[in-house]
Amino acid sequence: MYLEERRQAILNLIANHGRVSVSDLSARFDVSEVTIRADLQALAERGLLVRTYGGAISTTYSLQELSxxxxxxxxxxxxxxxxxxxxxxxxxxxxxxxxxxxxxxxxxxxxxxxxxxxxxxxxxxxxxxxxxxxxxxxxxxxxxxxxxxxxxxxxxxxxxxxxxxxxxxxxxxxxxxxxxxxxxxxxxxxxxxxxxxxxxxxxxxxxxxxxxxxxxxxxxxxxxxxxxxxxxxxxxxxxxxxxxxxxxxxxxx
Amino acid sequence: MYLEERRQAILNLIANHGRVSVSDLSARFDVSEVTIRADLQALAERGLLVRTYGGAISTTYSLQELSxxxxxxxxxxxxxxxxxxxxxxxxxxxxxxxxxxxxxxxxxxxxxxxxxxxxxxxxxxxxxxxxxxxxxxxxxxxxxxxxxxxxxxxxxxxxxxxxxxxxxxxxxxxxxxxxxxxxxxxxxxxxxxxxxxxxxxxxxxxxxxxxxxxxxxxxxxxxxxxxxxxxxxxxxxxxxxxxxxxxxxxxxx
DNA sequence: GTTTACTTTCGATTTCTTTCATTGTAAAAC
DNA sequence: GTTTTACAATGAAAGAAATCGAAAGTAAAC
CATH class of the missing domain: 3.40.50.1360 (Rossmann fold)
Structure with a gap:
């Protein structure tokens, strides 16, 4: 599985479940947690998810826009x-x-x-x-x-x-x-x-x-x-x- | 449940009920009251709620107080x-x-x-x-x-x-x-x-x-x-x- | 054979959370 | 009006888990 495939799969998981954890993803894709963290960071920088401590959540569930x-x-x-x-x-x-x-x-x-x-x-x-x-x-x-x-x-x-x-x-x-x-x-x-x-x-x-x-x-x-x-x-x-x-x-x- | 999720849930509760209490939140999310207080403080610093003794209230609710x-x-x-x-x-x-x-x-x-x-x-x-x-x-x-x-x-x-x-x-x-x-x-x-x-x-x-x-x-x-x-x-x-x-x-x- | 992109290992750090002792506060009881 | 009383907040310390940085490993591409 290539990097881009894995990252797309992570986004799909978030779309379906609203949240993912680093440890789950690591086990699921059989890569180290460090790699998953790099994935999550890259996706977060593109605004595709919101990073949390231990995982990530969908942007739609993240804190509200600034009023x-x-x-x-x-x-x-x-x-x-x-x-x-x-x-x-x-x-x-x-x-x-x-x-x-x-x-x-x-x-x-x-x-x-x-x-x-x-x-x-x-x-x-x-x-x-x-x-x-x-x-x-x-x-x-x-x-x-x-x-x-x-x-x-x-x-x-x-x-x-x-x-x-x-x-x-x-x-x-x-x-x-x-x-x-x-x-x-x-x-x-x-x-x-x-x-x-x-x-x-x-x-x-x-x-x-x-x-x-x-x-x-x-x-x-x-x-x-x-x-x-x-x-x-x-x-x-x-x-x-x-x-x-x-x-x-x-x-x- | 991640920190961000918990804090978002707290905001939702406030949006629906207008008010929350530290003890209720502690029981609901199964975390210590100290943790809840840290959450409320963080959210209050961002202006997302107004801290009160024993809990917090919605910012719009507190604006009413002005009048x-x-x-x-x-x-x-x-x-x-x-x-x-x-x-x-x-x-x-x-x-x-x-x-x-x-x-x-x-x-x-x-x-x-x-x-x-x-x-x-x-x-x-x-x-x-x-x-x-x-x-x-x-x-x-x-x-x-x-x-x-x-x-x-x-x-x-x-x-x-x-x-x-x-x-x-x-x-x-x-x-x-x-x-x-x-x-x-x-x-x-x-x-x-x-x-x-x-x-x-x-x-x-x-x-x-x-x-x-x-x-x-x-x-x-x-x-x-x-x-x-x-x-x-x-x-x-x-x-x-x-x-x-x-x-x-x-x-x- | 070297380069490049990706991944891992391994300490050192940071974050999050809890416990416990202490101080502070609101409101009921006097 | 003041004194109690029960609850809330705070600070410090500590433990568990997650993260980060840097160096090293791997494998395909040139």
């Missing part, structure tokens, strides 16, 4: 620094837009002590965060609730937003690259962002180092649309230099 | 009965409006197991409550966040809502009386309700016994606009009789 609640808890110190830097760009009396990314939420969290601010957002989480802060006016566009981003999405929201003169818009992104510009994971989410990039006088991208060079499903802006990028000190310096050469201000915190 | 409205809600069996009766009036596939009252929230809570529903609401609390229920479409009008009612209010939201064909609207009220009809505490809140009473084919008022005979600052509908009132068995029978005589169906639960 906003979980994304919120990733890269916390970086996001907080980025959030503080973003909030520092906002003057009292301004109207700003914040999108439904977890980094934009970090910006919002640093606005809590501010007064006389109009905050436009389609993120329910940001709205919730601002509850009780009566000095801050929170405006939301209408739309349909998207469960994964906890935000309101829809064409009617855009018409609503056009009435506002929004000075600055803060946008998160799934990825930030020279060719694809700013990219996101879902198309409808992208659409509302695309319209808002047009609408905002100043476009500020808040993105931690992990976003650099990554490309998502849909683009919502090119780098030419962007005025400022706020990122952390782990951002790859070659990419930062290239983006700066493209005329974008890059703030590193 | 005073909801906490108040949980201790009032009358509102729950009214909510259940209201939910029973809603057929699958319908589009319904729920306002930002705590009684309308009780209706929403009884819709959680339903499928193929469109729920229009200006209440952030209701939207939050429906998070993760992907079978239910939640639509919100645009507007400005009102901190006291945790709802979106504004003239633009109305134009947005006119596009929807909403069969049934559920309205709470500060007061319900023969002369003043349905009254509320704040004028802008009233305005959006007034428009929606016009819009909805069927107007259903959900109001516990304390609301009868009370009059608030502004009226948003007369009894002639109302099709059904759902209330509890403490409602004053003389008023109930008069309202029935005015042609309104009164459901007592």
């Amino acid at each position: 906003l609640l979980q994304r919120r808890q990733q890269h916390i110190p970086e996001k907080q620094r980025i959030g503080a830097a973003g909030a520092a760009l906002i003057a009292d009396g301004e109207a700003v837009f914040l999108d439904s990314s977890s980094t934009a939420l970090a910006v919002a969290q640093h606005l809590k002590s501010r007064r006389d601010l109009t905050l436009v957002t389609n993120s329910l989480v940001i709205a919730q965060e601002m509850l009780g802060l009566t000095e801050i006016t929170v405006v939301m566009p209408g739309g349909t609730l998207h469960h994964d981003t906890v935000s309101l999405i829809g064409p009617d929201g855009l018409a609503f937003l056009e009435k506002y003169h929004i000075r600055k818009g803060f946008f998160g992104a799934y990825g930030l690259s020279l060719d694809a510009g700013l990219t996101d994971g879902s198309a409808p989410e992208s659409e509302i962002k695309r319209a808002l990039v047009e609408l905002c006088h100043t476009v500020i991208v808040v993105a931690d180092a992990t976003k650099w060079g990554r490309v998502g499903v849909t683009s919502y802006a090119s780098l030419a649309d962007v005025d400022t990028v706020i990122t952390d000190d782990q951002a790859p310096s070659d990419l930062v230099a290239q983006v700066r050469a493209a005329g974008v201000e890059v703030v590193i915190v | 005073l409205l909801q906490r108040r809600q949980q201790h009032i069996p009358e509102k729950q009965r009214i909510g259940a009766a209201g939910a029973a009036l809603i057929a699958d596939g319908e589009a319904v409006f729920l306002d930002s009252s705590s009684t309308a929230l009780a209706v929403a809570q009884h819709l959680k197991s339903r499928r193929d529903l469109t729920l229009v609401t200006n209440s952030l609390v209701i939207a939050q409550e429906m998070l993760g229920l992907t079978e239910i479409t939640v639509v919100m009008p645009g507007g400005t966040l009102h901190h006291d009612t945790v709802s979106l209010i504004g003239p633009d939201g109305l134009a947005f809502l006119e596009k929807y064909h909403i069969r049934k609207g559920f309205f709470g009220a500060y007061g319900l009386s023969l002369d003043a009809g349905l009254t509320d505490g704040s004028a802008p809140e009233s305005e959006i309700k007034r428009a929606l009473v016009e819009l909805c084919h069927t107007v259903i008022v959900v109001a516990d016994a304390t609301k009868w005979g009370r009059v608030g600052v502004t009226s948003y509908a007369s009894l002639a606009d109302v099709d059904t009132v759902i209330t509890d068995d403490q409602a004053p029978s003389d008023l109930v009789a008069q309202v029935r005589a005015a042609g309104v169906e009164v459901v007592i639960v």
Whole structure:
């Protein structure tokens, strides 16, 4: 039996039983456990199964996709620094837009002590965060609730937003690259962002180092649309230099 | 059973029951309580559950804790009965409006197991409550966040809502009386309700016994606009009789 | 005969889990 | 309101199993 046959057989077993153990596979295919481990590692790297201690399980039974609640808890110190830097760009009396990314939420969290601010957002989480802060006016566009981003999405929201003169818009992104510009994971989410990039006088991208060079499903802006990028000190310096050469201000915190 | 499988099973249990206990999990999976605690800690660090003394609860359940409205809600069996009766009036596939009252929230809570529903609401609390229920479409009008009612209010939201064909609207009220009809505490809140009473084919008022005979600052509908009132068995029978005589169906639960 | 891809052996390490003693906590009983 | 009381959490230590790294073995391919 060849390596590829064995690995295919392992995948079949997982498809049928949901789980396999290293010792069982070793006995079944009459190879050492080390070999089986190499198989499982290779298959796991291709995302075909999830490795566990002692075996492997089907990807469908593995831990759930990251929700906003979980994304919120990733890269916390970086996001907080980025959030503080973003909030520092906002003057009292301004109207700003914040999108439904977890980094934009970090910006919002640093606005809590501010007064006389109009905050436009389609993120329910940001709205919730601002509850009780009566000095801050929170405006939301209408739309349909998207469960994964906890935000309101829809064409009617855009018409609503056009009435506002929004000075600055803060946008998160799934990825930030020279060719694809700013990219996101879902198309409808992208659409509302695309319209808002047009609408905002100043476009500020808040993105931690992990976003650099990554490309998502849909683009919502090119780098030419962007005025400022706020990122952390782990951002790859070659990419930062290239983006700066493209005329974008890059703030590193 | 592998570690990942056990942890996934714990998450499933929490998703179904809302809560788990360390001792139950220890017995169920036949591992020590120390191991379960390590599992819960790991899952809590990833934001997949919220740790409590003796067990853990769902993250969405703990978000509810944030809302005073909801906490108040949980201790009032009358509102729950009214909510259940209201939910029973809603057929699958319908589009319904729920306002930002705590009684309308009780209706929403009884819709959680339903499928193929469109729920229009200006209440952030209701939207939050429906998070993760992907079978239910939640639509919100645009507007400005009102901190006291945790709802979106504004003239633009109305134009947005006119596009929807909403069969049934559920309205709470500060007061319900023969002369003043349905009254509320704040004028802008009233305005959006007034428009929606016009819009909805069927107007259903959900109001516990304390609301009868009370009059608030502004009226948003007369009894002639109302099709059904759902209330509890403490409602004053003389008023109930008069309202029935005015042609309104009164459901007592 | 050498190269290449795959596999094995064998310690050293790591991971997972348990036990036990100690400290901490919530809520009932006073 | 405080004191009990029963239960829960934590830290340290230890054992069993799984994993990893590196070197060595095997067999087909060039």
